[in-house]
Amino acid sequence: MFHKSSFLSFIRNAHSISVMAAVALIQGASRGIGLEFCKHILRNKSPVAVIAACRNPESAADLAGLADQHPGKVTVLKIDVNQEHDIKNAAEVVKKTFGKVDLVINSAAMLHPSGKGETSLRDVSGQGLVSTLTTNTVGPLLMAKYFSPLLLKGSGAFGQQPPEKSKQHSGIIVNMTAKVGSIGDNALGGWYSYRMSKAALNMATRNLSIELGRSRPKVVCVSLHPGTVNTDLSRPYHKNVPQDKLFSTEHSVQCLMNIINGLSVEKTGKAFAWDGSELPW
Numbered sequence: 001m002f003h004k005s006s007f008l009s010f011i012r013n014a015h016s017i018s019v020m021a022a023v024a025l026i027q028g029a030s031r032g033i034g035l036e037f038c039k040h041i042l043r044n045k046s047p048v049a050v051i052a053a054c055r056n057p058e059s060a061a062d063l064a065g066l067a068d069q070h071p072g073k074v075t076v077l078k079i080d081v082n083q084e085h086d087i088k089n090a091a092e093v094v095k096k097t098f099g100k101v102d103l104v105i106n107s108a109a110m111l112h113p114s115g116k117g118e119t120s121l122r123d124v125s126g127q128g129l130v131s132t133l134t135t136n137t138v139g140p141l142l143m144a145k146y147f148s149p150l151l152l153k154g155s156g157a158f159g160q161q162p163p164e165k166s167k168q169h170s171g172i173i174v175n176m177t178a179k180v181g182s183i184g185d186n187a188l189g190g191w192y193s194y195r196m197s198k199a200a201l202n203m204a205t206r207n208l209s210i211e212l213g214r215s216r217p218k219v220v221c222v223s224l225h226p227g228t229v230n231t232d233l234s235r236p237y238h239k240n241v242p243q244d245k246l247f248s249t250e251h252s253v254q255c256l257m258n259i260i261n262g263l264s265v266e267k268t269g270k271a272f273a274w275d276g277s278e279l280p281w
């Protein structure tokens, strides 16, 4: 039987963990860049709680391994970003368990349901376009809808905090974008669905930065481009990429975490590439 005093100390410990630890939520955590964000944060931040969200937790073997390696620090939750109720349920669980979030990384995306971007209008289908926009654009915006109340309760554990209270932030939203989503940078065309989904995601980033920048405390929101990274998403195009331009997930995430660790309210509402350069909209 649970003795009353050990029960009380359990409550105190749970409370102090939720208050003290930085809480990072990564969605699209089963593979690729999202999985590497989980590994990197677990290696480099302490005390920390990592919430790894993916659409099939029961088959996410890498996340199960990570949870074994870091006992008590990894919570695996189900979020299919195409299912609004998954996002709402996950936010309720996070609210009950941690009461706040300090960092949300929206990593899940697809190039196109076919696995390859359209090369011309001939390849465009309504269904392909809608599926890509639903996952890449609608998903991250709904994540912001349900998690921003928890980000407003964050302790500003990621990024830089200036001394002035009026300029401090409580949490950070990172939307993983792509350079090909930049309208100003588009000289080649093609990839209608993916380019449009990331351009619209960038607009969501800007809108969120304005709405969540009015509140006090503020939530910082940026779009980040990871470079061309050696993952399943870019696999069909690897043979066209020079070796030194195809990044490992470790290298890309190290660069992106350097940017995240340097974020402040001055940088909100912008898009940055892996090397810290600002991307044109």
Ligand SMILES: NC(=O)c1ccc[n+]([C@@H]2O[C@H](COP(=O)([O-])OP(=O)(O)OC[C@H]3O[C@@H](n4cnc5c(N)ncnc54)[C@H](OP(=O)(O)O)[C@@H]3O)[C@@H](O)[C@H]2O)c1
Residues within 6 Å of the ligand: 027, 028, 029, 030, 031, 032, 033, 034, 054, 055, 056, 079, 080, 081, 082, 106, 107, 108, 109, 110, 135, 176, 177, 178, 179, 225, 226, 227, 228, 229, 230, 231, 232, 233, 234
């Ligand atoms: N790799 C690159 O070169 C590159 C370049 C520029 C930008 N990016 C961006 O970086 C981010 C990460 O890409 P990546 O290269 O890591 O891709 P990836 O290796 O293909 O992984 C995609 C991830 O998204 C998840 N996902 C897909 N649809 C989902 C849904 N409906 N609900 C929840 N999760 C879903 C996948 O989960 P399952 O395991 O369940 O399928 C997987 O975890 C994306 O936003 C991508 O656009 C990547």
